[in-house]
Amino acid sequence: MDEIVLSELDRMVDEYARDATLNATLRSFIAEKASEKTSWAEMTRCTHRMLGGRSPELERHAALTELIILLLDIVDDLQDRDSPGRPWMTCEPAVTLNAVLAMFAAILGNCDRQGIGIRIGGLLARSIQGQQADITDKVQSEEDYFHMISDKSGALMQLAVYMGYSLLDGIDSDVQETLDQLAVCGGIVSQIENDARDVLRLDFKNDLLHKKHTLPVLFMLEDSHAEFPALDEYYEGVLSQEQFVDRQQEFVQYARDSGCIEYCKVVQALYKDKANELYDLLPPMQEPWAGKFREIFVPDYEVRYNAS
Known part of the structure; x- marks a missing residue:
């Protein structure tokens, strides 16, 4: 700021x-x-x-x-x-x-x-x-998740974009619609990155601790009954939060080994491609602002493996 x-x-x-x-x-x-x-x-x-x-x-x-x-x-x-x-x-x-x-x-x-x-x-x-x-x-499902983050995060990036173009008179409706869709894509990509990091945290902000159903968690829960039953047991209430905290290192290690982070990257790439396609639909824009806009909304995201 x-x-x-x-x-x-x-x-x-x-x-x-x-x-x-x-x-x-x-x-x-x-x-x-x-x-x-x-x-x-x-x-x-x-x-x-x-x-x-x-x-x-x-x-x-x-x-x-x-x-x-x-x-x-x-x-x-x-x-x-x-x-x-x-x-x-x-x-x-x-x-x-x-x-x-x-x-x-x-x-x-x-x-x-x-x-x-x-x-x-x-x-x-x-x-x-x-x-x-x-x-x-x-x-409870990936469909629910994407609907939720489109509203929760996508709407906020859409708001930030709207606050910029609302000061302009006569903006083309197609350009406005493209910017709105691009902003939602940016919000989804950003939220997936946050959620991927949050299953690797070793503190109180870990999403597994709070039994959230984020994209990486939903991926893990598909196979955890066979690969790591403790995750199912915790989400079903068989294991207490205190027991989770005692074994949090194990839960985080399972998250690292499960492939959920790689899956998040693949999904991110799909939304990044969509954002790039939307950006290319925009007419020529003023520089250097257009380049900065692209860096914000279509960045080279890399989900970090170490909790921040």
């Missing part, structure tokens, strides 16, 4: 969180987010610039993208309870909730361009729907 976006976020905080404690709390949340290597604001910028846009409102929109993602990150951590050291998890819960409400107020207050609030609301609703399916264990 660069200084221009931080400055815009500080302005929003000062406008919508005038209480000193709440203001300081929000600033600490933003500082935590700023320490991450994310490209959400850059997605918005690149989309706008490569289409030839020069709106003076672009940096505000880029900051709004970051604020929306921060808000959803906080809610996600409050639901999963797997990031105990983050500032929104260590301060008083009531203050965190007020901070979330203040962020909602700032988002609403900055949706002053006609139609933008409706579009943001629709994309957020899709992402929340995907998150609801995730936390209520509604994913």
Whole structure:
């Protein structure tokens, strides 16, 4: 997160969180987010610039993208309870909730361009729907999984792209549709990478520990009854969480040996190919922004074998 976006976020905080404690709390949340290597604001910028846009409102929109993602990150951590050291998890819960409400107020207050609030609301609703399916264990098949991550992650990348092209008048509907589809592909590829890493973690954020049904887990569960029955036993409740933790190294080793990571790479490659095909449908775009956009949405993903 660069200084221009931080400055815009500080302005929003000062406008919508005038209480000193709440203001300081929000600033600490933003500082935590700023320490991450994310490209959400850059997605918005690149989309706008490569289409030839020069709106003076672009940096505000880029900051709004970051604020929306921060808000959803906080809610996600409050639901999963797997990031105990983050500032929104260590301060008083009531203050965190007020901070979330203040962020909602700032988002609403900055949706002053006609139609933008409706579009943001629709994309957020899709992402929340995907998150609801995730936390209520509604994913039981690969079809369920891809539907869920298309909503949960794809809608957020679509939002980042929309925040860039929404500042342009008269954008071609075919170009808009292509950008939206490309963004969803990018969200799916990114989520698969995250899920592949998360079955290899040796900490509390391991997805196996939380009995999630992500793509690599679904792959493992197809053969685990014969190859590693302990995984079935844990998911069926025969083994306790304490027993899982005692044997977590074994579970992670099975994940490494099962072929689930290689399978994730194959599926990623299919969506990367689709994203490349969609990118090639776009008309000539402004450089260097088009190149940067492609690096973000059609990168050379490599699922890492070591947990980060």
